[in-house]
Amino acid sequence: MDLLRSLAIGLYLEKPTTWLHHLDPRVKLMWLMSFLLSPLLANPLWRLSLVGLLLLLFLLASIPFRVFRQQMGWLVIIAILVFLITLIAPDGLTIAHQPRLPSLDWGTPVKSYNYVLFDQDLLWGHKITITRQSVDLAIRVSSLIFTLIFSTNLYLLSTAPEEITAGIEELMKPLGYFKLPITEIVLTLTLSLRFIPLVMEEIQNLVRSMRTRGINWQKLGIRNSLKVWVLVLERLLENLLLRAEQIAVAMEVRGFTSPNEHKVQWHDLRLRWPDYLALAILMVFWWLRFMWGQ
Template sequence: MDLLRSLPIGLYLEKPTTWLHHIDPRVKLFWLLSFLFAPVLATLEWRIGLVLILVALTISARIPWRVWKQQMGWLLAIGFFAFIITAITPDGLGIDYQQRLPASGLELPQPTSYQYVVYKAGKVLVTRRSLDLAIRLSTILFILIYSSSLFLLTTAPEEITAALEYFMQPLKRFKVPVTEIILTLTLSLRFIPLVLEEIQNLARSINTRAIEWKKLGLRKSLSVWLIVADRLLENLLARAEQIAVAMDVRGFTSPNRHRVQWHILRFRAVDWLAIAVLVGFWSARLLWGGVE
């Protein structure tokens, strides 16, 4: 199994290029923060609306189904199980449900159709409060994880670091090494695929040896995995040393002296449109999103 392609989250989609790819990373970063903070103290209707907005963005961007299935399939499963578990667990109010009918069994007409218990079958009890908590938990899980995943899916690592460097420029007045921090972050993001590649190579080498784990026992199996972990660490340190030597040979003695501009930031018409929609988004949030 190719870990570089089967990993369900955090991968950058190079092809096909969608309209989300063309938006400036600074604008997309503000949109990401908006999706992260908008569900706070929001109503249930607003949270469900955010879920629908994320799904609509994915469909309108025409992201391939294979990518959408990897990104959203396991997340929907987690959200569904979180919804079910939270809905059937006790709501924490500790209410003793008493019979409200007269002792004679005469049924009186109720003023409204309101019922605190939504569903009851044996020991399975779903109340309005537990259902409310289930919707809150499942939607917040989906919004926080999938919005971040969609941001990483349509934004290259170099664009992310360029946007962060732009916003961190005022810190240079306080002698914060912004350029060094951004260069380290860029190298870290580029190093992640190398880590996955080394793990994949070691996993394949173990599979080709057809080790019978049941015969080894727990202690010998643990020793084998310790050897594998040691080999992984050794390979990663060797890769890091090769990168350091390559940078040193090419004159990367300091970030300011030999600097490569990975991505040029500039606003386009689609970016101004995204900013206008963002202003409308927060206006709707403050007017109709509610504060609970």
């Protein structure tokens, strides 16, 4: 089993290159923050529209379906389970409701309003009650989980780690007037993103080494099994510290003594006409959010 390919950790998709890859990372970061902030205090219809918009972006980008199945297939299952569990769970309103009808004039049609949408007794004695509050809460929770994870993963799929850090550095430059170490923060973020595959590789190597030794965990018992896992964790920590030391030595040899003295520009960030178009659509997006999604 290859952990680097099987786990859904937002890996960068190098091939095929889609139109999302060519957008400026700063523009994509603005869209990501919009997807994360716009569901706040929004109505359920807007939240469902965000889910549909994200799926539409995924289809228009022509990302292979295998990527969706490997990295985001579990998200759809979790969102559906959260929706169903929240739908049939108690809505939190334990008070008794009395149906009330407004005073109507003669000739005005009476519109029926039911707070309880579904109320059915099951064969084994349990009762399922679905109310308007539970439907609204189910939509809010499930759509928020889906939007949060799917939008972040879509951003990581179409943006290289160096582009992410370069875009964040450009957006954080105004904070330099407050004497904040922007370059050091971005360099640390870059090294952290690059260190994640090394961690996964070390874990994968230790798991394979444990399998090749054919340890009989049942004969060891709980106490001895815990001792073995403690030794494995110690070995993992030693290997990670060794990798970190090797990276530090390699940076010192190449002259990375200070970020201000030795700075490498990975990408030339320039806004092009697709980026301006994306920014214009983003303005329309927020206009619709305040006019229609409130």
